[in-house]
Amino acid sequence: MLDINFLLDLAIILISTKVLGLLTKKIQMPQVVGALIAGLILGPTILNVVHETAFIDKMAELGVIGLMFIAGLETDVKEMKKCGKSSFVIALLGVLIPLGGGFLVAIAFSDTPLSAMSQIELLKNIFIGVILTATSVSITVETLREMGKLKTPTGTAILGAAVIDDIIGIILFTIILGFADPSIGVMSILIRILLFFVFAIIIAIVFNYVFKHLSDKYVQKRRVPIYGMVFCLMLSYVSEKFFGITDITGAYLAGIIISNVNQSDYILGKFEVLSYMLLSPIFFASIGIKTHITGISSNLLIFTTLLLLVAILSKIIGCGLGAKLTGFTNENSLKIGIGMISRGEVALIVAGKGAVAGLMSKVFFVPVVIVVIVTTLLTPMLLKLVYKRDTISNIEKYSS
C-alpha cells in the first residue's frame, strides 16, 4: 500500500514556508527568505522533521523548472532591445566583475595553488564566481515601484540590465556545467553547446509561430497553458538528455519563446498558481532540507564574510562602472549598481544544480544561502537611502 507520509511532508513544507514567508514580508523582506529559513528549520540543521526523499527531489526539480519557465515568460524582450547598449554594458560588467571576484575568493580559500589545479578544481572555483553573477531584480522592482521610481531612466536601465544579466548568467552557467562532465573532451562540449544554440534558434522560430497561432485561436482556453507546460517539460528534457545542457536552461528558453505571444499573461497566471500553490515552496524548502549546518568552521565563516562582501561590492562596482561608461552621472550609476545587488532564487538554483553536478560541495550551500538572504535584505534598504536624497530634493523643488 502506498505510504502516505509524503502528504504530511508536503503539508508541513507548505504551511511553514507560507507562515515564515509572511513573517519576512511583514518586516519588508521578500517571502523567499522566509521559505529558505523554513527549509533550514525543517531540515537536519534544526528540527530534522522533513527528510530528502526521491519524491521531494523530483517535486523540487519541477519547482525550479517552473520558476525558470516563469522567469522566461516574464522576460520583456522588447524592453531589452529598447535599452540596448546601456543595459548590455551594465549587465556584462555586472556579470564579469562578480565572476572574477567570486573566483578570486574561491582560489584564496583553495588548498591547491592555481598552477597545480586540475580542470575540475578550476571549474569548481570558477563556479563560485558563477553563483555571484545572477541578479534577482524582483526585490528592486518592488522597492522602486513603491517609491514611484520604476519608470525613471535608472529604473529602466536596471530592468533591462537584469534581463540581459540573466541571459548571460545562464549561458555562462550552461558552459561551465558542460565542462564539468569529465567523460567528454573540450571540443565536443563546445560543439554540443553550439548545436544546442542552433537547436534553440530553430525551436524558437517554429514554436514561437505555433504558440502565436494557438494563443490567437484559443483565447483563455485551458489547452494553451497545458501545451505550454508540455513544451516546457519537453524542452527541459531534451536539453539535458540530448545536449547535456541542464534542464532549467531548456525551461528558461521555453519561457522566452512563449513570452511575446498574446496570451503570455494568461499562461503566466496559470503557472504562477501551480508554482505558489505547490511546486516552488518545495523547491525553496528543499534547499534548507539538503543543507546541514553543523558547527561552521572559522575558516568557512571568513569565507562567507568575504564572499558576501565581494557579492555586494562587485555588483556596485561592475554595474556602476557600466552605467558610468554609458553616460549616467555618478549618483545614478551608484543607484543602478545598488539596484543590481540582490541575488535571489537564481543564485540558489545555480548552486543547487552545481551541487548535483559535482561542481560545488554542499558545505558551500550555507555561504550561498547567507549571501542570498543578506543581499536581498540589504538592497531595499540601500535603495531607499540613495533615492531618498532624490525625494527630498523633489519635495524641496515642489515646496519652493
Next chain:
Amino acid sequence: MLDINFLLDLAIILISTKVLGLLTKKIQMPQVVGALIAGLILGPTILNVVHETAFIDKMAELGVIGLMFIAGLETDVKEMKKCGKSSFVIALLGVLIPLGGGFLVAIAFSDTPLSAMSQIELLKNIFIGVILTATSVSITVETLREMGKLKTPTGTAILGAAVIDDIIGIILFTIILGFADPSIGVMSILIRILLFFVFAIIIAIVFNYVFKHLSDKYVQKRRVPIYGMVFCLMLSYVSEKFFGITDITGAYLAGIIISNVNQSDYILGKFEVLSYMLLSPIFFASIGIKTHITGISSNLLIFTTLLLLVAILSKIIGCGLGAKLTGFTNENSLKIGIGMISRGEVALIVAGKGAVAGLMSKVFFVPVVIVVIVTTLLTPMLLKLVYKRDTISNIEKYSS
C-alpha cells in the same frame, strides 16, 4: 544525478490526455473519457511507453486527493438541505439498488458459494456493488444546462440527490475499506469509524470557523488557498494514518468544510488550475497505465456486459423509484433515474483505492473503466431523448 525521465513521462501524459480529451469533447463526450483512453494507450496494453513509478503513483494520489477536495468544495450544502427528503430518498434508493445489483453480479461470477465465503471474499463481492453506487452528475448538469432544464424540479432533484448520493457512497466506501483490514476486529473498526465521525464534526466546527475568518480577512490573498491545501493534505493524512479511513475521505471532508466560506470560489479556482494543469491528468492516465488488458476471457466479457446492464438499470430503477415515492410523475421519475446513470471519476477513484487495499483484483479495472465510459456516453443521449418530448410540447404550447 537526478534521473529526469519523469519529465518526459509527465509531458507525454499531459499532451496525450489533453489531445484525446479534446477529441472526445468534440464528439460530445466528457474529456475524462479521453484521458482514460490516453492512459490505456500509453500503458502496457498498447504502447507501453509510460510505466508505473513511485513518482507517478504519488502524483496520482495527489491528483485524486485534489479531485475529491474539489468535489467537496463544489458540494452545495444549502441546496442539499433545501431538496431535503425527496433528494434523500432518491439518493438512498439510488445507492442501495446498485449496491445490491453489483453484489449479485459479483456473487454470480464468484467461484465460492455465498455460504462458504470468507469475510474478505464477501467484502470483495460487496465492493463491486460499492463501485456502482457513485453518480457523476457533471455530465448530466452540462446536458441539462445546454437544454435549459437545469432549474426545473427534476433538475433540482437530480442535483440534490447526486450530492447526497456522493456522501452516502463515500460513507459506505469508508466502512467497507475499514473492514478490509484483516488485522482488526469488527468492533474496533466500528469504533474507529465512530471516532472518525466525532473527529470530523469537531474539525468541521473549528475549521469552518477558522476558514470563514481567514476568508473574510484575506480577500483574494494567496495564503487562503494555500492554507486550504495544507488543511486538505493534513485531513487526508490524519484520516488514513490515525483512523484508517482512506485519505480521499479526508480530502472530501476538507472540501465540504470550506465549501460555504465567502471565498470558496476563489479557492476552488486555484485548485482547478493545479488539478487540470498537472495533477488530475496524471491520476486519470495512471488508471490506464496500471490496467493491462490482454485477451479478455469470454467470462470477463459476460461479466462486463452484465455489470454494465446492472449499472444502468439499477440507477434508473433505484432513483426512479425514489422519485416516484416522493411524488414525481412517472415521466419525471424516469428523467431523474436517467440523469443519475452516469458514473465518472468517483467510480474510478473507488476502484483504484479498492485495488490498492486488496479489495479488487486488477482484472476488474477493465469492466469498471468500460462501465464508466459507456454510462457516461449514454446519459446525455438518453437525457436528450426523454426531455425532447418536453421541448416539443413546450413549443406546441407556445405556438398555439
